[in-house]
Amino acid sequence: MTRNSALDQIHLQIMWNRLLSVVEEQAQALIRTAFSTSVREAGDLSAGVFDTRGRMLAQAVTGTPGHVNAMAASVGFFLERFPAETMKEGDVFVTNDPWLGTGHLHDFTVVTPTFKDGKIVALFASTSHVVDVGGRGFGADGRQVYEEGINIPIMHLAHAGTMNESLLQIVRANVREPVQVEGDLYSLAACNETGSRRLVDMMREFSLDSIDPLGEHIIEHSRAAMLEEIRALKAGTYKNAMRIDGYDKPIDIVATMKVGEDGIDVDFDGTSPVSTYGINVPLTYTQAYASFGVRCMIGGKVPNNAGSLEPVRVTATEGSILNAPHPCAVAARHAIGQMLPDVVLGCLEQVIGDVPAEGTSCLWNPMLLGGHGLVGDADYGKATPFAVNLFHTGGTGARPGKDGLSATAFPSGVRNTPVEINETVAPLIVWKKEYRTDSGGAGRYRGGTGQVMVISHAEGAPFAISSMFDRMIHPPRGRKGGAEGQVGKMYQRGTGTGMKPKGRQPIPAGETLVLEMPGGGGFGRPYERPAAEVAADVLAGFVSREAAERDYGVVLNDNFAVDEAATQQRRAQAAAE
Template sequence: MTTTNYESSHRQLDPITFEVLRSSFVYTCERMSLVLKKSSFSPIIYDMEDFSTAIFDPNLELIGQAANCPVHIAAMHTSARASLERYPVNELSPDDVIILNDPYNGGTHTNDVTMTMPVFYDGELLGIAVTRAHWTDVGGGFDTHVTGEGLRLSPLKIYKGGKPNNDLINIISSNSRTPQYIEGDIQAQMGSLQAAKAELTRLADKYGVDKVRQGMREVLDYTQEMTKKAIRQIPDGEYNASDYIDSDGFTNDPVRVRVKLVVKGDRLELDFTGSDPVTIGPVNSPYANTVAAVYYSVKFFLNPDAPGNAGMYRQIDITIPEDTWLNPRWPAPTLACTTTTASKVASGIWLALAQAIPDAIVAPTYAESNWFTASASDPKTGESHIFSDLPAGGWGGTPTNDGMHVTTDPLGNSQNLSAEVAELMFPIRYNAFEMRTDSAGAGRYRGGVGVHLEIEFIGRGELIWMTCSRTIEGSPGVNGGLHSAQQRQLLKSPDGQIKTIGGLAEDGSWHSQILRDIPFQPGESFVFESTGGGGWGNPLERDSKLVAQDVLNDIVSREQAAKLYGVVLTDDFEVDEEATKLKRAEASIKS
């Protein structure tokens, strides 16, 4: 990364020292992530990588982060702030660690557990290390009251001077359906924090505390300047857009995000006035989660090469009215806030940006994590197991390329649960995980495709909950691009019969896409069909040879090639040029 063009009245470090420190802040977080991944007990952490690590300066401004879950990162400063308000730094000792997951006291949803540890050097506060991990189970589920979603931990000291608070750990373990993971995951997060301490101490030993702190200040200023420059490239104006979740699980009404994006000089304003009120179901998003969604969604278009830190936040103003579903009050449930709501906030912002920078925008993704948690009993031992998965979908088309296939939504760099790990640990069988034909939004550059997932329960099972959306319209396109296919949730019997349990059924009826307490008998399978990303540009302008290639690769069917792209193929997958020219001309006249 070049830093020679950066000018600031606050600059004191030479470019080489600045770059070494900047890189070291990122490396510190990468080492934290490696320790956490390698030492955790839960598959959702070590295999699916649903966690994040970050370091903050003494003023609680984000200094460095690893490439973990973007929806975690920008919300973690809220957790750290709540922790240090409860336990002020001057009352803490080295290796004291604070834990929390309370959505209304620094957290987002109860499964995301944050641990915060101040790092001292010669008795002075050098920085703050924070790690957040999604725990498999915290003893709750789908509810209309946040207390029903699991054990809530307001800031509590879980380590004092490096020694664990075993009484608290026992309470946490006793309130989880997966107690076998709890102690190991806590120790893994503690190990991650210790890695941060080691790296920051090493920097202070080498450069001195004053120079490290100066590096923290300058890296924030650097990102701020890069962000200012990026915002200036967007035309001034007001841009409005919206997106929605199909329902909150209790009513059949869509729940809408409404965003007004205002660009003025080098400042960006996001105003969510007009978004729907607090919902009965668990899609409400605490303020910290909504703000995190704003930051990661605009990061894509505000110089993504700039260091990821709070310098970007300085140029962004956010208005989120209270008592909307994007800024609720206790006790509104929040279970799906990170996995579903955050992605709709991001999609709404991308659709607004499509009006401002149409030639640079990317069409919305499938905009979900499609998170589900299920139980599965072992028919031989009777033991019950809990597992989760995050079946991905497609990203939207871009101004120059097609969208990526089966890739996690921008909200997180998490992975799906691998079939090998799942079948080794749980009494289930993965019968299918394959790309889904005709799931991508058509366009000059089409979206990426989603996936067809089929999980068979060997013993009795239950889909405890699932949060998703895009079951009514699919992912929207931009600049003339089309929507993708709808997502669907199905139950497959051993004889192959299919029953729709979420989304649009064959008879045209629609079933709520937020599921809970769905029983499965031995041999029955849960089938999920995720969608692709939206299309970019008019599909009639797509290179006909690329359409033929898509048909050959089972990404697009022959029928859709003719209907949406106006491309007619011969039996050997060659483009029938005359028939295609005629069909595209007819389609252009109709449009």
């Protein structure tokens, strides 16, 4: 296939677009067939196609950066264990090893070779978060990875079309939700099969014996486009740091970014050492979210693949919390890893100017459990045992020119799981789910608001929360004069008992759990926000009347309209001070 003429280039672009649609159909097949609500409702997954050398050619738009970018590295580990020339039609491979997959045991990665006319032509890979892998359960309490659940090395999930029943028996015997977990393994295999069929159809339609020429075109053009954008930046070295809550003590994330002709290097030397709890981050997950932070501002229009990822290089000192070696506990690696885009944006602010303020970043996805031995010393009685992961979050930071997004997961991109679904699959009642007034940092552009959730056991029994939250001590910072977002809170409504941001904690029988999620930082000076926009925020419940006057200098009358004279006087007085 020649690639010199304009017609050839158009032809290649058409095939490239078709490949993107193939992997998106792959992802949608995973969502439709998944058993776990984390995949089916929240979209906590990834899907992509790779050449036989393990280079990612295309990823589905549906999915999370942590899964996609870490999975991009993990396929190489599969090929080290099972070289492409040894694979057979009907083979399917699997692992949930945190250092060979996407960072913790709850993510299963499945790789399937694609054959056309008896010859291997590509690999499809997919990842999803499953509800349970045994051990302590999803949470930050583990001290070593051995406590956190079953660890499946890279092995056959299916061999020449026959499922590995011995492996499935072992999995079923070690998890609390065997039907859901086994069902998700089948869904991962099914979505890869869907991608394989669609790719072969595409190859026949375009009379292709190999996708290697197309793959080279994709990688070369993506690399060149990414480097073109990087070379337009001001070369130099830029630093930023962020302090976050951690488990038992604060954690400092320190980043140094070097921008040069051959790409961007991000190094996290100076970051806090590994924790003795399960919040450590394997390097592949660090690389995934740090590179995503760069891609948010640089090369955003270039499709994500091996070519566009190559010019962004991420390193961290082994033994730091961002390059935790085996056997460190890593179950809640997202609580730290998802902070990295905000840290990287702080470096990029020095390069390109305005960038979004800091947001909640860390998901507020409580793992709720009930059953014998899971609720402390309390008697669970005959209440229905359950384990369910609720995906929710606070607000994002305000953006240059726009308010932050409320109750929206950045950087992960997962969706909030519907209350009705959670109440269907577990004996829970969600009494309240609403925006948290005044949680978004004040600014010319307001930070996104968090949300308040009130939850109890539907049968009146005790239950437990395995929390993996952050931003309860150290708030998201604003930019350009914007205020901090509010920190989060977690407590028992009846007694007012405060609860820790991380760790498994029981909620007594008849008690109610309250989650107040953080808001994002503001952008720009609050008094520059038009008074009419502040009044609209008050009517919408995002900002209280008191905060409108205190933070924005906007005085409202009894009808919630702006009192122009009083507002001008208040703002003038503040300017004089």
